[in-house]
Amino acid sequence: MGNPKQKWTQEEEEALRAGVAKHGTGKWKDIQRDPEFNKFLFSRSNIDLKDKWRNMIGGASGQGQRDKSRAKAKASSDAPSTLPSLPNAPNVPVSDEATAEPATDGAQRIADDGKNTPRYNAMIFEALQTLKDPNGSDTAAIFNYIEKRQEVPQNFRRLLSSRLRRLVAQEKLEKVQNCFKIKEIASFETKTPAPKEQDVRPKQL
Amino acid sequence: MGNPKQKWTQEEEEALRAGVAKHGTGKWKDIQRDPEFNKFLFSRSNIDLKDKWRNMIGGASGQGQRDKSRAKAKASSDAPSTLPSLPNAPNVPVSDEATAEPATDGAQRIADDGKNTPRYNAMIFEALQTLKDPNGSDTAAIFNYIEKRQEVPQNFRRLLSSRLRRLVAQEKLEKVQNCFKIKEIASFETKTPAPKEQDVRPKQL
DNA sequence: CTGTAGGGCTAGGGTTAC
DNA sequence: TGTAACCCTAGCCCTACA
Secondary structure (H helix, E strand, O other): OOOOOOOOOHHHHHHHHHHHHHHOOOOHHHHHHOHHHHHHHOOOOHHHHHHHHHHHHHHOOOOOOOOOOOOOOOOOOOOOOOOOOOOOOOOOOOOOOOOOOOOOOOOOOOOOOOOOHHHHHHHHHHHHHHHOOOOOEEHHHHHHHHHHHOOOOOOHHHHHHHHHHHHHHOOOEEEEOOEEEEOOOOOOOOOOOOOOOOOOOOOOO | OOOOOOOOOHHHHHHHHHHHHHHOOOOHHHHHHOHHHHHHHOOOOHHHHHHHHHHHHOOOOOOOOOOOOOOOOOOOOOOHHHOOOOOOOOOOOOOOHHHOOOOOOOOOOOOOOOOOHHHHHHHHHHHHHHHOOOOOEEHHHHHHHHHHHOOOOOOHHHHHHHHHHHHHHOOOEEEEOOEEEEOOOOOOOOOOOOOOOOOOOOOOO
């Protein structure tokens, strides 16, 4: 059966690396769409990118690939983008949006990519800890607390109840009547039960 | 990411099934609220129920978006002339930038995105129609045909086989042995009707 | 604002070609 | 046999719409 496999070229690999450095892990479609990388990756799908990244990190894990370095002596005339090692950022609990990518269109990009999830969780815990109602706080109260001191997307209410539900399911929170309480005081700090998870954590946003 | 997926358990599935039997499909919120099922579904949202139901039954409901668009098959008839020039295309400057250095940020906003995918498809169809080999033509023949009369990127061979594969998958082409044949001569307008391009406002203050 | 339908994307396991 | 490349599907999120 003919199903010609297309081996990845070096250029494609580097474009992918650069794309991950710029957009973060998991933003495969964005990377593929980015005109900067689309020149190299236009024949690959977002899924392909993901798959390739998977077995790129599997092989050359971590750093120190000093053995067979491909001479990257190609002096780019102007390459503002660095396409070096992995953006292996340490786990930063909560950080406000920073590292703003310049030149985004006017709209403030509060878009929730799911990457804000930990941030929302943090807000929720903060709200509960501050309100410290012995009976817990209901959705409206939490919403109110957060909305007053954080910039949140329009549909934050939905996100919030989704988050709350999930946290209850994860037994981080407890629900009594219509109110939520913190169950474990060990902070939400996703205890990361990672057995040996090799986490290539993207930056943040 | 602080958001591990939550696989559906057997109990949850059954509760959902029972809920649909009782309330009917589409009544997700009712099912979720029903105390009879809420015991099992409390950690799921109505949306979750809907989504789960979708892939419990659907199976055939294709999704898993991959790569380029899936044309919505606009029923409107189209003249073959809508296609970007085919025969003896005078100047179809296929972006041969493929070997240029990365990070030409902001230079072209024409974004190769996938805009030339239809053009490549057109080339392929033209080649097959001209060669009109009853057994079909193989990759090399197609490549040769196109390369001789169009400017193509350096790595066009890769692109070509990618396109061929895709077209076979889309049942626009048929593959026998190593040769490709046109399956149906309908329109192969495989491009997004509305690219939904981001506003590239040239903000210059 | 509350809900639903449908599109779109990703993670991860499975499969295939080499 | 091992592995890179590719496929399939569950789980969500997002937007549109009523």
